[in-house]
Amino acid sequence: MPTIKLAPTRRARAAIAAVLLSAGAGGTLALMPGAVPVPDDVALAVTVLVKPWEGRSLTAYLDTIAKPPVWTICDGDTTDVKRGMVETPAGCDRRLSIKLVRDYRSRLVACVPNWSSAPLSWRAMMNSLAWNIGAGAACRSTAARLGRAGRWLESCTAATAFNRAGGRMVVGLANRRGMGDASRVGEGELCVSGAL
Numbered sequence: 608m609p610t611i612k613l614a615p616t617r618r619a620r621a622a623i624a625a626v627l628l629s630a631g632a633g634g635t636l637a638l639m640p641g642a643v644p645v646p647d648d649v650a651l652a653v654t655v656l657v658k659p660w661e662g663r664s665l666t667a668y669l670d671t672i673a674k675p676p677v678w679t680i681c682d683g684d685t686t687d688v689k690r691g692m693v694e695t696p697a698g699c700d701r702r703l704s705i706k707l708v709r710d711y712r713s714r715l716v717a718c719v720p721n722w723s724s725a726p727l728s729w730r731a732m733m734n735s736l737a738w739n740i741g742a743g744a745a746c747r748s749t750a751a752r753l754g755r756a757g758r759w760l761e762s763c764t765a766a767t768a769f770n771r772a773g774g775r776m777v778v779g780l781a782n783r784r785g786m787g788d789a790s791r792v793g794e795g796e797l798c799v800s801g802a803l
Contacts, residue, residue: 611767611785611795613760619655619792619800623728626651638704639697645704648730649712651797653703656735658682659791660783663699667692672773683738686710711737711745718746719754728801729759732766732794739783740769763798 626647630636635644638653645653661683667690670679678688681699684706694702715733716722722730733754737745745751748769753762770781787793 611764611781613763613767613786613795613799615800615803616786616792616796619728619797622655622792622797623651623801626654627727639700642701642704645708646712648727648734649704649707651727651731652734652738653707655792655797656731656783656794657703657707657738660735660779661739663696665694665696665699674773707734707738711742714742714746715751719751721755721757724757725754726759726798726802728797728799729754729762732763732798735794736766736769736784759802760799763795763802766798767795 626636630647630650633644634647636647636650637644638650663682664680667678667680667688669676670685677685678690678692679685680688680692680694682703684699684702686706712734715737719725719733733745733750736748736750748765750762750766753765767781767784770776770784772780782788783793785793785795787796
């Protein structure tokens with residue numbers, strides 16, 4: 608089990624409160640005008656975790672850390688991406704929200720039967736984790752196992768173990784999984800801020 612110390616923060620609690628306020632009783636909100644509303648946990652993951660940590664490239668690039676290397680665009684999207692492909696900011700927003708709901712969140716809901724009773728912050732963390740490591744790996748993770756048992760805080764800490772790429776620990780991934788950095792909320796930070 609990782610030994611990273613996670614602690615709730617004011618900035619993470621503010622992010623959670625903002626999404627809860629925007630989502631209202633329906634539990635969904637549109638991420639941009641005219642967009643199909645997404646679940647609150649997807650909105651929180653997209654705005655606070657995925658977009659800030661993935662970085663955005665409107666032009667396809669070859670991710671050489673991945674083994675094998677893979678063409679990537681927008682916010683870490685690899686589906687049907689080809690060399691020379693270009694996307695718009697609105698197109699990237701659409702790709703991210705649609706794929707996160709359809710390909711990642713839906714698999715998490717299926718593998719975590721108590722998904723709807725989990726804290727919003729935990730669900731957002733798991734969405735972001737799945738986007739980064741894959742839905743299958745997220746479902747097989749200790750974080751998901753602990754979540755299925757309702758052990759939210761232990762699950763938040765377990766997810767910090769995914770800090771490697773290309774076989775080595777990456778500081779940026781460790782920050783993303785843990786307490787973030789000066790300008791970005793970390794997944795663990797967000798997770799415990801809503802799970803306590």
